[in-house]
Amino acid sequence: MKMLAKWRLLSLFTLMALVLSGCGEPYLSTLRPAGEVAQSQYELMLLSTAIMVGVIAVVTIIFIYVIMKFRRKNDNEIPKQVEGSHKLEILWTVIPILLLLILAVPTVAATFKLADVSPMEKKNAEGKTDALVINVRANLYWWEFEYPNEEIITSQDLVVPTDEKVYFNLKASDVKHSFWIPSVGGKMDTNTDNINKFWLEFDSKGADEAGGLFYGKCAELCGPSHALMDFKVKALPRAEFDQWVAGMQGVKEPVKAETATAQQGQEIFNNSCIGCHAVTPANTAPEAARVGPNLTNFGDRSRVAGVMDMSEENIKKWLEDPEAYKPANKMTGKYAELSEEELDALTEYLMGLKVQK
Structure with missing residues (x-):
């Protein structure tokens, strides 16, 4: 009875963990994608999960079938021995290869697509990029965001336009960190000795669901306050983003105290x-x-x-x-x-x- 009670408790905790794994707020959940990158990664995750669940289901069915079909009926009966079956060997070799191809082809295609940062390298006549580029500098334990084209710098609050690609240069000032906005795309490391580049797109529909606000995290253990190295992402329509840029550019000197x-x-x-x-x-x-x-x-x-x-x-x-x-x-x-x-x-x-x- 004690063993049965333990199994019931274990089953309850397992069920709770399964249910809670699907919980998440729209501003901080990888399971509620809010952009092209996040959606692509989410679909790959669903594909790999479907393949794994399918394999487990088929193997389980075969296992149960074999146990029931070929079980020994009495002590004198010896089941038919099957050795060296070419059909079985071909089958269990070809099927995994096909499953790997089904997973590998879209994964490789998405990897090359998400790694394309060529627009951030192209300069116009003014020596700037037509694409929005943001230089991210990770520090212990805060974030700096520089907009080189707009010639402004801010910290802790990343402001971006929706429904267009935003390109990032990632670098760290002290130790390795990792830039991650769970709802919008996978993480990318920030290093002290090289610059990593990638892009994200902030979907307007997803931004509306999240109230125009996402949360970013450091996803690389960097010190005692690693868990507190957060930043906010304000996703605005292009017109409102331009207004924010103009407001920041209008600050030529420190705000004067009034009282x-x-x-x-x-x-x-x-x-x-x-x-x-x-x-x-x-x-x-x-x-x-x-x-x-x-x-x-x-x-x-x-x-x-x-x-x-x-x-x-x-x-x-x-x-x-x-x-x-x-x-x-x-x-x-x-x-x-x-x-x-x-x-x-x-x-x-x-x-x-x-x-x-």
Whole structure:
């Protein structure tokens, strides 16, 4: 009875795992593709799964049939011995080959299609690409997105147009990371010694289902805060994307603080934080000001440090002790202790860094 109870419990957990494996939000699920790349990979996954399930089903049926058909009827009966059957040998050699071909042909075709990044190499008369190209730089533990054609840089929030191919140059600043937007396409490593290239397409229908927002992850173990190395992807119609670009390009100098408290916060920022954080989106910012995330549109974001909801309270928590929320991040140990008044002032200034009106 105890053994039966254990088997029932095991069966229940197995069923729960099967059901839960199909759960997922539209903004963070590989099983709900929202783009051409994701759809292609999803279809290949379904094909391989169908082949595996088919093989298991056929083998199981044959196994049961053989057991029932050729079982020994009595102790004196010896079943007919079959040895060296050419038909069987040909059959179990040809069938796996055919199954491999059925899986290999579309896989290889999709691999070459998804690896075609030639449009990002073609320059026009202005020396720029007609295709949208984004340079992704992975850092411990945040992401930088540079739009070379548009001459702007942002961090943590990747903004892209829908229904067109977006090309990426991927590189890491420190250790190996991996760029992954589960709903839109498979991951690609970011290395320190070479640049990887690939493209994604963000489907407008899928973006609508996800509320125009997807989540990206680092898919390569990179340190203590690997699980917290997230970023957001805002997928916008082309017209709205162009408006966002124009808004970012319009920021030629840091946003000026309006209140006395915010002005005090700006002074604190300029005396310390500016050494690592830029507050203008121009891609001419010195490398020293790219040690930390670009904060030009910090006030427009919905998260602090990529993992905390945007609020004055959470900004203060982060400024007081970043190590508590992202262990081993580069900001840890590099900030001065601030009084409550200074924290309030710096928080107000940071929340005022907005581009979207």
